[in-house]
Amino acid sequence: MLKEFREFAIKGNVVDLAIGVIIGAAFGQIVTSVVSxxxxxxxxxxxxxxxxxxxxxxxxxxxxxxxxxxxxxxxAVFAYGHFLTVVINFMIIAWILFLVVKGINKLRRKAADTPPPPAPPTKEEVLLGEIRDILAKKA
Structure with a gap:
């Protein structure tokens, strides 16, 4: 069971998720500071x-x-001013994430629009081309 857990924890997705959460928390602090x-x-x-x-x-x-x-x-207090500040934080984060996702989608579309490079000719095609060239020289 411990081995299975270690394999799960070391997988790239778990590590990527952990890094994303840490960066997200730091980004949240930056946005909070920008707003306040x-x-x-x-x-x-x-x-x-x-x-x-x-x-x-x-x-x-x-x-x-x-x-x-x-x-x-x-x-007890009804702190609607603090709530407004948190809503503004959320709006700024949502807007920035929207712009990031929009940019990523644009890059993906651009990558999908470029055709893949042509495949190299097979050995048979190269051999047939050589035969064609030899026959063309004899004629």
Whole structure:
């Protein structure tokens, strides 16, 4: 059983999947940083200091804080601003993945459109060609 598991774990697909998950996690952090550190401040500046991350509604009367972190410590909150930020993260990731898949599909179509090189002649074809050339010289 251990040998069978080792064969499964070493297969290329498992390793490729693991690498994809690790790269995906790193890519997710990059997108999160782009949204929270670059995109949302610009949106906030355009809309007069709008900061989605601190938009929430307290679900109990105990919540009186002005920041989301402090409000969460006081009680349950409906953090719709954080949700909007996560939705924007998803949209950016989905758009980038769409562009990547579109580029890969374009490359695949281009590769499929190019005809394969002609096969080399068989020994019989070469021999028949030589016979033809010899007969042409005699005539």
């Amino acid at each position: 550190d670059l995109f949302m401040p610009i949106v906030g500046a355009i809309f007069g200091g709008l900061d989605f991350s601190n938009y929430f509604v307290g679900l109990s009367s105990n919540v009186t804080a002005n920041s989301l972190e402090a409000a969460r410590q006081q009680g």
